[in-house]
Amino acid sequence: MKPVVVMTDSEKTQTDEVEIVHIPLIGIEMLPVKSDYLHRHYDWLIFTSKNAVKLFFKVYPTITYDKVAAIGSKTAEVLNDYGIIIDYMPTEFNQEKFIAEAAGRFKGSRCCLPVSQKARSLMYDHLAAQGEVDRIDLYRPIASRSAADLINAMIEEEKVDVLTFMSPSAVKAYYSHYNPVRIPVIAVGPVTRDALLRVQQTCVTPDGATKEQMIKKILEMREHNEF
Template sequence: MNVLVTREEEKYQILAEKMKAFGLTPFSLPMIECSPVGAIITGEYDYAVFTSLNSAKYFKPHISRVTINKVVAVGPSTAAALLDIDIKTDIMPETFSAEGMKELFATEDVEGKKFLFAGAKVRAGDFHEYLRGRGAEPVMVATYQTQPVKYPPGYIEAFLKENKIDIVTFASPSAARAMLADIQHIDQQIVCIGKTTADEVRFLGYDSRYPDDYTLDWMVRLIKELS
């Protein structure tokens, strides 16, 4: 089973090793690239919410200027990335999505609490709006931006055909948009990391599958089941 990984090049190896362990053959074709943006974060926050590896990675320059009472990581991969910059996770939702975050804070008194969201310039999910509706103060700061990787016309379709790709994977809505908005059509099965990315794929006119547990490990298990 040949599987296309559309993550950034530096993240490809993580997913590729998991696939190889299940007897799958990964191929890399990055669809997005990330770069830092000028941002200054200071002050004290009741909570800091990190939703991805990149949100942790690009937060490193700001650590010394902020005070955080509790750190929330959406998923074990994000928690591991935070540990890499010496930040320990205090809270993690059971479901790694905006809905999971809402469930996590459903019984918490968040009125007047200050939440820091440091991450992508353009983001999916509405958890911050949910908090605002309950009287909290979400602070959105862009620490990095994503850009689509541009390939020559027909290159993606040729890559899929020449490498006999069976399944295309997406780990973010931005990767899905970068690829599916730039081609005529693909016939391969599509597997996403979670519901938010799958919803974007469906919005773009394609069917997709995603695991019940929104992690890379369960994503690979689902791919194996489809093989």
């Protein structure tokens, strides 16, 4: 039988390799448009999520820019769908690697950083030290208690083989109500892994921060009888 995997993010995934049960722990709520930014020009637009891309071009269509930077393959895919050329993307999909590989790329630049209200300040702090940066909070994450309850019920009924997390927000949405689980837990990357470790949840991470790599890791674990 295929392993049953609960995916807790907002983007549905299709694969024939595992049986995916899609239960999003986080929704989003758009925040008011900041009219002062509507007609500004930037040297760089910097995107750290696909949600930020989709909402930014919807609500700030008059902002102009010279170059675009991005973190993550999914973010890049959405930008490509918009026909936007990416001028800089790190080799690993996290803010730490983005900053390390950028070196002095943003020095003296005017940057726009459209993000979630709950986004870490690391990127903003780096850009502010290099030049000017406007952080635009586009949306805020909304935790779903009903989703957490459903996941917990499925785990108690032994209907789930693996639980996955794509963000610290999702980790908080579940573990604010429930204790660490005994089934395997997969974190998409180091930031989410650290959030899980803080709530005493053991977990593993794939070689790359993508769902494809997460599924590959799950299949490897099944092959080695780890669950």
